[in-house]
Amino acid sequence: MQVCYCQNDSISRNNKDILDVLYKLFNKNDSLRKSEDKKIAFSLLPVPLDADKNTGLVVSFLTTFYLGDSDKTKMSQVSFSPYFSFTKQYVFPVQSYIYTKDNKWNFIGDYRYMIYPQDTYGLGGHNTDEKMSTLDYQQWRFYQFATRKVIGNFRLGLGLLLDNYQNISEDSYIDEVTDYVKYMNGDFSDETSFGAAIQGLYDSRENNVNPEQGLYVEADYRINTSGVEGKKWNSIYFDARKYHSFHKYKHRVLAYRAFYWSTFGGKPHYLDLPSIGWDRDGRTGRGFTRNRFRSNALIYFETEYRTDISKNGFWGAVFFTNISSVSKLETYQFKKWNPAIGTGLRIKWNKKNNSNLVLDYGISKNDWSLRLGLAENF
Numbered sequence: 001m002q003v004c005y006c007q008n009d010s011i012s013r014n015n016k017d018i019l020d021v022l023y024k025l026f027n028k029n030d031s032l033r034k035s036e037d038k039k040i041a042f043s044l045l046p047v048p049l050d051a052d053k054n055t056g057l058v059v060s061f062l063t064t065f066y067l068g069d070s071d072k073t074k075m076s077q078v079s080f081s082p083y084f085s086f087t088k089q090y091v092f093p094v095q096s097y098i099y100t101k102d103n104k105w106n107f108i109g110d111y112r113y114m115i116y117p118q119d120t121y122g123l124g125g126h127n128t129d130e131k132m133s134t135l136d137y138q139q140w141r142f143y144q145f146a147t148r149k150v151i152g153n154f155r156l157g158l159g160l161l162l163d164n165y166q167n168i169s170e171d172s173y174i175d176e177v178t179d180y181v182k183y184m185n186g187d188f189s190d191e192t193s194f195g196a197a198i199q200g201l202y203d204s205r206e207n208n209v210n211p212e213q214g215l216y217v218e219a220d221y222r223i224n225t226s227g228v229e230g231k232k233w234n235s236i237y238f239d240a241r242k243y244h245s246f247h248k249y250k251h252r253v254l255a256y257r258a259f260y261w262s263t264f265g266g267k268p269h270y271l272d273l274p275s276i277g278w279d280r281d282g283r284t285g286r287g288f289t290r291n292r293f294r295s296n297a298l299i300y301f302e303t304e305y306r307t308d309i310s311k312n313g314f315w316g317a318v319f320f321t322n323i324s325s326v327s328k329l330e331t332y333q334f335k336k337w338n339p340a341i342g343t344g345l346r347i348k349w350n351k352k353n354n355s356n357l358v359l360d361y362g363i364s365k366n367d368w369s370l371r372l373g374l375a376e377n378f
Contacts, residue, residue, distance in 0.1 A: 016312040017348040058083045062374045064209060064353040068101030075099070075207055075353070079375070090115040095281070097208055103149055106157070106201065110143035110280050123179040123273075124295035124329035125336070129366045133172040135180060137271065140164040143280070145199050145220075153204045159197035161222060165271055166190045183270050183329075184228060191269045195224035195235075205243070209375045210354040212253050216241040224268065233266025239279070241378050251313060253306040257378045259284060262297035262332065274298035276324060283377045286322060287340025287362030287369055295326035299334055304377065306346075316346030316356065320377075340364035349374055 060081040066073050076098040083091040096109040117136040121127050140163070147157030168188045172178050197220045205214035220237040227233045238260040246252040261274040274297060277283075277290030284300050285292065302322035309315040321341045325334040342362030349355045360371045371377075 015351065016314045017351040057085075058372065060372075060374050062209070062353075062355055064355075067099060072102050073099055074103055074203075074205075075209070077209055077353075077375075081373070088115070088117055105149070106145075106147045106155055106203075108143075108145040108147075108159075108280075110141060112139070112141045114139040114141075118291050119289065120178070120180060120294075121292055122294075123183060124326055126179055126329070127293055127326070127336075131173055133170050133174070133178045133180065135168070135170050135271075137168040138166045139271070140166075145197070147199055147201050153202050155201045155203075157199050157201070159199050159220065159222075161193075161195045161197060161224075163193040163272065164190070165192075165269065180270050187228070191271075193224055193226065193269060193272050195222045197222040197237075207354055210356060211241075211243045211255070211376065212251070213243050213245045215243075224266070224272075227272070228267040228269060231266040233263055233268045233272075235261070235263045235268070235274075237261050237280075251306060251308040251316060255304045255306065255376075255378065257300075257302040257304075259300040259302075260298070262327075264296070268296075270294075274326070276300070276326070281378075283371075284322075285324060285340070285369070286320060286342055286360055286371060286377065287364040288324075288338070288367050289369065292367060293324065293326040293338065295329050297327035297332050297334075298324065300324040302378070306376075313351070314348045316348070318344040318346065318360070320344070320360070320362070322362075338364060340367075342369075 058081055060079065062077065062079045064075055064077045067076060078094070078096045078098070080094050082093075083089065091112065091114045093112040094109070096107065098107040099105070115138050117134050119131045120133050120135050121130075122132050142162045143159065145157060145159035147155035149155050168190070170178060170180055170188070200219045202215065202217040205211045205216055216239070218237070218239045222235040222237065224233050224235070240258045242256045244254045246254065259279060261279065263273065273294050275294040276285035276288055276292050276298065282290070284302075300322065301324070302320060304318055304320040306318045307316060309317055320343070321339070323337055323339045325337045327333055328335065340362050342360055344358060344360035347357040349357045355374050356376070358371070358373045358376065360377065362369045
């Protein structure tokens with residue numbers, strides 16, 4: 001098994017990152033560091049904010065590598081971003097996107113433990129601008145998908161999905177009954193959601209940390225074994241992303257994303273319902289507080305333009321806009337649309353895997369968000 005550094009996404013020619021800057025500051029000969037043939041590209045980022053405006057600390061670890069010849073095997077990545085906030089949120093997520101030798105198998109993993117009090121704003125058409133309650137709970141998650149190459153960049157496979165919710169409680173800020181109590185019939189007992197999924201995947205990107213060209217399409221059909229009142233339910237999860245590069249050497253990329261997530265055929269737990277910011281990567285809805293909109297169906301569109309500011313690729317910027325809608329509860333009617341716009345700063349963090357320090361500010365009607373990380377939003 002060969003493990004080596006990840007290269008840029010075939011068009012990028014960036015030649016300076018934060019490690020070069022640190023090397024020049026602390027090395028007497030004032031030169032750029034030598035490019036060494038190490039086995040792994042590793043990035044670490046401690047930041048004093050989280051994605052949803054709560055004061056806290058995120059420590060983001062991103063590791064990228066190859067499990068085969070880099071000419072025949074795509075880049076893999078594993079990230080670990082533990083988060084601690086002063087609002088008593090504690091999150092320990094591990095996410096993986098791994099290709100085996102010659103891209104024969106692809107493994108997508110999402111594993112996490114969360115102690116997560118979150119503000120709620122109601123369901124579907126009942127959504128308000130003011131907080132309705134704070135829902136507190138603990139969650140264990142184990143999601144694992146495995147797909148095998150069929151032809152070219154197209155793959156098929158299966159997934160196992162487990163969510164366990166414990167110690168659920170609610171602190172209400174309104175006089176009437178909250179949407180959680182209405183939907184769950186006042187049930188605050190522990191819940192385990194277990195399901196199996198069929199996954200179709202097409203991925204022609206060479207770099208999944210900072211894509212510059214290619215197409216990504218994922219379609220999952222989930223069959224869940226239990227829900228509210230013991231009723232089984234199903235879901236569809238569809239995610240499509242397209243990237244266009246406008247320059248042979250410089251970073252000039254226009255990216256699009258379309259996302260759809262819905263449940264049907266039963267009654268999922270309240271916390272299993274589609275919600276903004278709760279896609280698998282947690283990156284929908286820049287400009288909105290996570291969990292701002294929730295219902296039985298969610299649709300989301302986003303466009304982003306990415307560009308270098310400095311000639312050496314060290315500084316960069318993005319400009320984005322998105323629009324989303326959740327359906328009226330127990331229907332699939334999208335009548336209220338929620339737009340947002342924003343911009344972001346990029347600092348080249350590791351030129352070996354083309355990762356950036358990501359700082360995005362989004363704004364929408366009555367809401368905003370600030371997000372930091374080491375991988376592009378999509």
